[in-house]
Amino acid sequence: MTDAQPKHARRVLIASANPLFGKGLRKIYGERWGKEAVEFELASSMGETLARLESWQPELVIVDYDDRTIHREEFLSVFITGERPMQVVLVSLQASGAVVVYDRRTLTPAQAEDWLNLPWQPESQPEIPSRSSQMKGSAKHFIFAGLVVAASTALIYLLLTNIGILPVEASVQAATIDRLFNVHWFMIALLFSLIVGFMVYSLVVFRSKPGEKQEGAYIKGNNRLEVIWTIIPLGTVIAFSFFGARNLAETRTADPQALNVKVTAFQWGWSFEYPDFGVTSRDLYLPVDRQVLLSLTSRDVIHSFWVPEFRVKQDALPGANLVKQLRITPTRTGDYQVLCAELCGGSHAYMTAPVHVVAKADFESWIAEQVGATLTDPVARGEKWAQTNGCTSCHSLDGSKLVGPTWKGLYGEQVALADGTTVTADDAYLTKSILDPNAQVSKGFPPNVMPSTYGSLLTPDQVKDIIEFIKTVK
Numbered sequence: 001m002t003d004a005q006p007k008h009a010r011r012v013l014i015a016s017a018n019p020l021f022g023k024g025l026r027k028i029y030g031e032r033w034g035k036e037a038v039e040f041e042l043a044s045s046m047g048e049t050l051a052r053l054e055s056w057q058p059e060l061v062i063v064d065y066d067d068r069t070i071h072r073e074e075f076l077s078v079f080i081t082g083e084r085p086m087q088v089v090l091v092s093l094q095a096s097g098a099v100v101v102y103d104r105r106t107l108t109p110a111q112a113e114d115w116l117n118l119p120w121q122p123e124s125q126p127e128i129p130s131r132s133s134q135m136k137g138s139a140k141h142f143i144f145a146g147l148v149v150a151a152s153t154a155l156i157y158l159l160l161t162n163i164g165i166l167p168v169e170a171s172v173q174a175a176t177i178d179r180l181f182n183v184h185w186f187m188i189a190l191l192f193s194l195i196v197g198f199m200v201y202s203l204v205v206f207r208s209k210p211g212e213k214q215e216g217a218y219i220k221g222n223n224r225l226e227v228i229w230t231i232i233p234l235g236t237v238i239a240f241s242f243f244g245a246r247n248l249a250e251t252r253t254a255d256p257q258a259l260n261v262k263v264t265a266f267q268w269g270w271s272f273e274y275p276d277f278g279v280t281s282r283d284l285y286l287p288v289d290r291q292v293l294l295s296l297t298s299r300d301v302i303h304s305f306w307v308p309e310f311r312v313k314q315d316a317l318p319g320a321n322l323v324k325q326l327r328i329t330p331t332r333t334g335d336y337q338v339l340c341a342e343l344c345g346g347s348h349a350y351m352t353a354p355v356h357v358v359a360k361a362d363f364e365s366w367i368a369e370q371v372g373a374t375l376t377d378p379v380a381r382g383e384k385w386a387q388t389n390g391c392t393s394c395h396s397l398d399g400s401k402l403v404g405p406t407w408k409g410l411y412g413e414q415v416a417l418a419d420g421t422t423v424t425a426d427d428a429y430l431t432k433s434i435l436d437p438n439a440q441v442s443k444g445f446p447p448n449v450m451p452s453t454y455g456s457l458l459t460p461d462q463v464k465d466i467i468e469f470i471k472t473v474k
């Protein structure tokens, strides 16, 4: 602020037939000083200009040098050479020519200020802070914003690790996976806080104050910042790939004492075979604290074996030589569930099987029970074959209609076939239905849905056992 502040607004007359010319100039002045400092009049012809000069007594006349209707030569001879108290400026859009004073396209407010001989600093102009105080100011902001980020990271990390996003950790392998998860929760909390923390801090602290009209600084690129925000994420991602590879290897550590279980996936169920005991089951029984080596195959499409509490997951692929292995060491007794983690068809979501992690003694007595049943009772065996071969995922035992007809009360009944005939459901019919399901299709059910491969999957004794079981479903 200086004491040369004028008592009245400066009067500026703009002479041009083109309204855009005056508009552009007024914008330059208006941005800088506002209405109070400068008053404008527009004149669009020579006669008008001369009249205003007399009546209004402007302090500055800005003439459109390119406008033929305004006689610029006359201005030169009359006003500049004459003894008038006003200043005349010729402004051209063409940067070349004899009397070009300013090129309007490159005209700056500072130049316009010179013409008016305005010595004062407009009031809205903030004081430009010195570089060192600017540095101190930004260091202060970085410290405060950094505190916001640190607090938010801690809070979100605590939240993520305490609201129980993950199911219980029930295997040795799960502990390895969860270590990695833990680092991920931290990264998620940190990245979220870095972005949102700085953004919210800036929105609150640097918001425009009432009456502030200036544009923000135009900042184009910042090489140092760009290098930093490339190198740090790159290093982080590479570090994570190392952690990931190391942890994956750790989950695959083999124990020679592992229990062998063959897992067969099919649309839509699971079957578990314990080859060392000759036992097959629809439930997966596992002794606690002993590693189990699962060998996975599929009877039809790709499925994926996944017990969330064990964390690890493995695809089961069709094809005898595509057996995949998965090692799990359960650490908590309890009941869990196998899920299929590969979209495999209509009932994918219901492709579950119970998992029971039991004490060593309980596991042994369960195995003994299974072996006994398999040895003595054909109905018990038949039920087992029906379950482990997936029959019961299409055939209900309670009368409800699934993909195939129910087995309830089937034996000895008259069955209506699709070709209009009827047949008695005796041993011969049932055997044929199992081995060659498309030979006689039951009325109201689709052909080619029941797999026609059971002839090679089941032994003749197993087929007999299944029929013995069907006889008992009443």
Ligand code: HEC
Pocket: 386, 389, 390, 391, 392, 393, 394, 395, 403, 404, 405, 406, 410, 415, 430, 433, 434, 437, 438, 440, 441, 442, 445, 446, 447, 448, 449, 450, 451, 454, 466
């Ligand atoms: C993918 C579903 C599916 C599976 C798995 C399946 N079936 Fe079927 N089954 C059907 C359908 C559909 C029919 C009816 C059409 C037909 O007769 O082919 C049928 C028909 C039958 C019939 C004739 C029943 C009647 O009322 O006439 C018998 C018996 C039978 N299946 C036994 C079995 C046995 C045993 C297994 C397992 C070894 C089995 N099915 C597995 C779908 C299935």
Ligand SMILES: [Cu+2]
Pocket: 265, 302, 303, 304, 340, 341, 342, 343, 344, 348, 351
């Ligand atoms: Cu599946």
